[in-house]
Amino acid sequence: MKPVPSSPRVTIRDVANAANVHVSTVSRALDPSRRSLISDEVLASVEGAARRLGYQPNRAASALRTGRTRTIGVLVPDMTNSVFPPILQGIEASAAARGYFVMVAHAAEASIGRAVVERMLAQRVDGVVLANATRDDPLIPFLIASRLPAVLVNRADEAGRLSAVVGDDRLAMKLAVDHLLQTGHRRIAHLAGPQNVPTGVARRQGFEQALKDAKRKPAGIAECAAYSREAGAEAMRVLLQQQQRGARPDAVVCSNDLVALGAYDALRAAGLRIPDDVSVTGHNDMPLVDMVDPPLTTIRLPHREFGWRAAEFLFEALGGGEGSVSTLVLRPELVVRGSTRGSAC
Amino acid sequence: MKPVPSSPRVTIRDVANAANVHVSTVSRALDPSRRSLISDEVLASVEGAARRLGYQPNRAASALRTGRTRTIGVLVPDMTNSVFPPILQGIEASAAARGYFVMVAHAAEASIGRAVVERMLAQRVDGVVLANATRDDPLIPFLIASRLPAVLVNRADEAGRLSAVVGDDRLAMKLAVDHLLQTGHRRIAHLAGPQNVPTGVARRQGFEQALKDAKRKPAGIAECAAYSREAGAEAMRVLLQQQQRGARPDAVVCSNDLVALGAYDALRAAGLRIPDDVSVTGHNDMPLVDMVDPPLTTIRLPHREFGWRAAEFLFEALGGGEGSVSTLVLRPELVVRGSTRGSAC
DNA sequence: GTGAAAGCGCTAACAG
DNA sequence: CTGTTAGCGCTTTCAC
Numbered sequence: 001m002k003p004v005p006s007s008p009r010v011t012i013r014d015v016a017n018a019a020n021v022h023v024s025t026v027s028r029a030l031d032p033s034r035r036s037l038i039s040d041e042v043l044a045s046v047e048g049a050a051r052r053l054g055y056q057p058n059r060a061a062s063a064l065r066t067g068r069t070r071t072i073g074v075l076v077p078d079m080t081n082s083v084f085p086p087i088l089q090g091i092e093a094s095a096a097a098r099g100y101f102v103m104v105a106h107a108a109e110a111s112i113g114r115a116v117v118e119r120m121l122a123q124r125v126d127g128v129v130l131a132n133a134t135r136d137d138p139l140i141p142f143l144i145a146s147r148l149p150a151v152l153v154n155r156a157d158e159a160g161r162l163s164a165v166v167g168d169d170r171l172a173m174k175l176a177v178d179h180l181l182q183t184g185h186r187r188i189a190h191l192a193g194p195q196n197v198p199t200g201v202a203r204r205q206g207f208e209q210a211l212k213d214a215k216r217k218p219a220g221i222a223e224c225a226a227y228s229r230e231a232g233a234e235a236m237r238v239l240l241q242q243q244q245r246g247a248r249p250d251a252v253v254c255s256n257d258l259v260a261l262g263a264y265d266a267l268r269a270a271g272l273r274i275p276d277d278v279s280v281t282g283h284n285d286m287p288l289v290d291m292v293d294p295p296l297t298t299i300r301l302p303h304r305e306f307g308w309r310a311a312e313f314l315f316e317a318l319g320g321g322e323g324s325v326s327t328l329v330l331r332p333e334l335v336v337r338g339s340t341r342g343s344a345c
Numbered sequence: 346m347k348p349v350p351s352s353p354r355v356t357i358r359d360v361a362n363a364a365n366v367h368v369s370t371v372s373r374a375l376d377p378s379r380r381s382l383i384s385d386e387v388l389a390s391v392e393g394a395a396r397r398l399g400y401q402p403n404r405a406a407s408a409l410r411t412g413r414t415r416t417i418g419v420l421v422p423d424m425t426n427s428v429f430p431p432i433l434q435g436i437e438a439s440a441a442a443r444g445y446f447v448m449v450a451h452a453a454e455a456s457i458g459r460a461v462v463e464r465m466l467a468q469r470v471d472g473v474v475l476a477n478a479t480r481d482d483p484l485i486p487f488l489i490a491s492r493l494p495a496v497l498v499n500r501a502d503e504a505g506r507l508s509a510v511v512g513d514d515r516l517a518m519k520l521a522v523d524h525l526l527q528t529g530h531r532r533i534a535h536l537a538g539p540q541n542v543p544t545g546v547a548r549r550q551g552f553e554q555a556l557k558d559a560k561r562k563p564a565g566i567a568e569c570a571a572y573s574r575e576a577g578a579e580a581m582r583v584l585l586q587q588q589q590r591g592a593r594p595d596a597v598v599c600s601n602d603l604v605a606l607g608a609y610d611a612l613r614a615a616g617l618r619i620p621d622d623v624s625v626t627g628h629n630d631m632p633l634v635d636m637v638d639p640p641l642t643t644i645r646l647p648h649r650e651f652g653w654r655a656a657e658f659l660f661e662a663l664g665g666g667e668g669s670v671s672t673l674v675l676r677p678e679l680v681v682r683g684s685t686r687g688s689a690c
Numbered sequence: 691g692t693g694a695a696a697g698c699g700c701t702a703a704c705a706g
Numbered sequence: 707c708t709g710t711t712a713g714c715g716c717t718t719t720c721a722c
Contacts, residue, residue: 011715022693027717039691056467060414061715063405064698071448071468079434082632085424092451096461101448101468103416106437116441122401123416123446261636287427288631291606293638356699367709372701384707406699409714 010053018049026050030057063124072314073103073120075113077132081227082286083303084131087153090307091129098315100126107132113139121146127314129153129307130162134197149317153310155198156327163317165310165328169199172299172332173206176253176281177214179297179334183342185251185279187219189243191235191263193227193255203255203283219249224259232262233269240270250278251340257282257289257298260339264292275341285335294338301332355398363394371395375402408469417659418448418465420458422477426572427631428648429476432498435652436474443660445471452477458484466491472659474498474652475507479542494662498655500543501672508662510655510673514544517644517677518551521598521626522559524642524679528687530596530624532564534588536580536608538572538600548600548628564594569604577607578614585615595623596685602627602634602643605684609637620686630680639683646677 016023021042028034029046038046049055063069074091076084092102103125107113113132117139120128127149133140140157143150152164180188190207193200204221211218222239224231232254243249254260260282264274272278274294282289282298289296309328361368366387373379374391383391394400408414419436421429437447448470452458458477462484465473472494478485485502488495497509525533535552538545549566556563567584569576577599588594599605605627609619617623619639627634627643634641654673 012717013715023715024694024717025692028692031717037691042691056463058409058715059468060405060408061698062717064403064409064700065715065717067698069405079424079430080427080632082425082427082430085430088449089424089451092449096450099464101450101464103446104433104437104449105441105446106434118401119444119446123404261633264636286633287425288606288633288637291609291638292633292636358699368699369701369710370708373708376701382707387708403699406714407701409716410699410701412714 010055015049015055019046068126069124071101071125073125073128075105075107075130075132077108083284086303087307090304091311094308094311126318129310151310151313153306163313163325165306167301167332168329169202170206173203174210175334177210180251181214187249189220189239189249189252191254191259192221192223207253227256229258229262232259233266236263236266253281257284257286275339279340297337297340298335299332300335302330355400360394360400364390413471414469416446416470418470418473420450420452420475420477422453428629431648432652435649436656439653439656471663474655496655496658498651508658508670510651512646512677513674514547515551518548519555520679522555525596526559532594534565534584534594534597536599536604537566537568572601574603574607577604578611581608581611598626602629602631620684624685642682642685643680644677645680647675
């Protein structure tokens, strides 16, 4: 009958006994929002007793009673992708400031994501931040149906069903393209990200629009199978093969830093120099891309801010706020380094 | 009296009604370790009802009853330091496989760590993994006193009070030093990590021992204020200043990749070439150090394995295992690249 | 301003 | 094998 106590912890009842009051009084005294109902003397004695005994309210009990665990879930596809750690940091900072905890789970594939969300539902997280939504992610209707408050980060929901925090992909591409045009590049190609993720599509469209604005045509577009170095190298090879002799691009705008570094590999293998023969730009400004050879010109985004803004959206929703569904678009910044010709001079 | 249900969820009682059995029967049927006590017919009907209703056991209730939340905490100093994401990934993979969740919290300073652990205690995590212990970390006695199962990762407890998973820092330094000696380096210096963290001390000792084994003396040792690029650059400058004219080191073994990259900066600023004038080695094999100029010779560690081994230690302890306190030392591997002379040829 | 009492959803002893 | 029963520690009506 008696459950094994994980350790003999002090409960609200112990505090009540020590302070010679009823447990409900202790409960009130220790809740900032109801503290005012308590007389000063009683308040002081309860607080004293609590401190003296080292009382820590049992959140599991409070969760059972109130239905809120003060915990939010975060789904990331891959922590070793360097955009996610700062996002997580931002989310966690925001959560910690409110006394919430963050449960992180990896969900590389959508199929796993479903199972993870189900476990999170069982764990009764108060909400989730999804950092890995694909286009038309089946997780989104599932989250909505289960009425679990959710916010997307880094990838928007095109159908506008959930709030999201994202970078301005079109502007990012325009910054890159305009920089290349201004530095005399004329044959600009694009290594697009996977077209099943929103950023892959948006950046590609941004690239095409930026060239159209300048009344030019792309010198080629190749789609990467993933946001990875290998996929970038492969796509670059495809592009080089398509554009034999003379028609070779003099610049390639990459959808992502890893893709750009893959392009480095393929260009080198083809005997081409960067930026003398071909300029390259990336996207994300990952750590150390300023130390590669040549230092990568890229787009910087405030990833940490992505995280805490997303968490703020979520907490707004948790606070019962109407919190209309909204997408926050954060501004990218071009960081010019040595991988684009005409800029190092 | 009635708590607001976060949403009108289906409880074990609903399943019991649907299957025409008692709740305790449902509880048993749904627990793998007690399923065997149930007849096949009843089992089938309970499982059918549970599936049909979309039943998810409320972990908060189970946590209150059993005292176990199926949740472990992880404290990291800084997720943007690239050693931690793979460690977290390893921990999370191990936890997920057991149906546990991972709460991540950042605790850059020990003072914050204390507060975080107190919140985790309130949240009733079943155990914690500390990825940020300093030497004589006050958190360690605190964890022991609070009887919260804990395991260290990446940094050992020199007093041997808690289990830990670490790399073999002495061997790592020996691999680096021996490689340099074999490739003809004679004046080998060390940029040591901060001496208040265990790895800083161990790597420094390993460096000194490796040279002693070869009957040589260090060409200089400078301590970095932190494991950062700036601190590495600063320490390198100090080293260069100490060893003016002729006595300059021909190789510098760095306690960490970031420190090594800082050394790159300072060496370049001093007009020295890598590796022609000075060879440099790092430690950790961070992403992209193979792409910097020149590619960094460094020590690779199985960080993901650090994580899941640490988690395994923790789950062993949670399983009530005697789990004697033990330190698992994982083997480092030298990765030779272009930053060490004589190796590229 | 404080106490009494009920119950969140689950598990575990005990009885049959 | 299954049902009964008693709480885990907290919050929240309802009284006074």
